[in-house]
Amino acid sequence: MPNVLVSQTLALSTPLLFAAMGGYASERSGVVNIGLEGLMLTAACAAAVAAPHYGPYAAVAIALAVTVLLSLLHWLATQVYRIDHVISGMAVNLLAAGGTNFVASLANAASSDVPHLPVVGYEGVALGLPFVVFLYVRATRGGLRLVATGADPDKARLAGLVPERVRLAALIATGLFAGLGGTMLVAYTEGFTNDMVAGRGYIALAALVLGGWRPLPTLVACLAFGLMSALRIQYAGGTVLGVSPPSEFWAALPYLATVVALAGLLGRGRVPAGLGKS
């Protein structure tokens, strides 16, 4: 049983980890990103639609390309058109929800002949990613520029950086990471269903906030969310400590935990100072 719990926790936290690191790139550069949900959905749909035609590897590549394009729409909206970041993020989510519904019903992507995607090693990559991000931000010029831009775009401008350009690179990374998280979802379930991301993008965002916009605590938060989902699979309908809570309780656990954690002191006062500023 404990081994099953560990492997399920890893499997369930992997998409969250990818998406959360995508959110990290965006929000550390100063761009609020509630569009992670839509990015994941787009990647899942694109991979499922492309896989029967072009094979699994090309499908992942196509999915990542499409997701990066959608992420760049968020860049265009917030950096060129100066639209409020939350509004743009909502538009990205709506666009993804409608667009994937449209494409999936035309392409009949719910069919089960979607081939398996090459996800072997995804979990290892996902676990390593926060460490790579940590080192990148600490020790490289690009990483310092990213954080500097997010902390104060005006001072970054004085130092010769172009915030819009730094954010362009950051949102490409966001599209790639969130896209990897999204393609993983179809890898497990074979086939696309509407709203299959089911709030994982928002949970990933919550993990980023609870982790105080730092990669390693965010990793811990993602694993905690993964564990809560694994507990649901393990214990739903069963008896724990003499009580048998309804399955809805287990499903609600991660959401309740997020609200309680935000109500406590977690994640307080570590917001990138320039978040949402132009």
Place this chain on the structure above:
Amino acid sequence: MRWRILALVAGAVLILLGALFISHVGPVTALSALLKGSLGTAPGLTESLRQTTPLLIAGVAVFLALRAGLFNIGAEGQLIVGALACTLVALRLPGVVGMVLGTLAAVVAGALWAWPAGAIKAYRGGHEVITTIMLNNVAVLLTGYLVAGPVRAPGGDTTTASIASRLPNLLKSGGFSVSLALPVAILAAVALAYWLRRTVTGYELRAAGANPTAALYAGVDPRRTAVRAMLASGAIAGFAGAVQVLAYEGRFYSGFSPGYGFDALGVALLAGESALALIPAAFLFGALAKGALSLQIEGVPKGITTVVLALLILIAAALRSRGVRKVA
């Protein structure tokens, strides 16, 4: 700067034409199916107006929070807890008493469901977008649990029993009918417009939303204002749920709201600065929701209307944000 907006509009039109092209439907056919389905027939118009009602009231809720600088994405959850609370009260107390007390219960339930998001935002700095989305999920699961077990109607399938008395129709002739709920919704938008523009508390709310620091120096506590705005927003969203039960549904069931609370955010964003603009915005959303079904019959998946709304929101937001900073 004008060319940027033109480029955006051109891009949006291209996306839609491309979408129609790959579904092998001509733009004229699609547009006429959309218009005919939503406005062209008596039952179509009836359904469009029916869809408009919850969107407008929930839109009022989201708009109020937006003026205070808060994104209440939790209107969906507040609406469904309100609807369930109203149903449970109206089932026990028949007649007008039940309807009034049921509405009151819905308002309280909606406000309570919104309160944590407001308080966490004001006193803990936790972003309301995340808390409201989490509370939405909890609301769906909690109400789903209740209608599947404790409050399920005998023999029913994840639904409560039906309430006895309903809100009457305003007018009805042939296949066309309008519930009294629609003028109630319009009245709510007018009342909000008046409150925001013509009262001290409404002014304070806008001031706190536009610039919390300046508001603080002017003697308005932005934190308290944020909590109150969230409570009011939740109360109105709960009211939307009550109206939906009393006027149209008559009961609460699993999957009660097809996303009225989420679409309400689009309504509020499209309305922009004016509360009265909520009325046409909600009607546009309602008509598109109905027209989407007619499009689907023509062979265009209904997701395309969601794409249209997303593009409209982007264009409307770009038009308002050109160059100048937004002032609420």
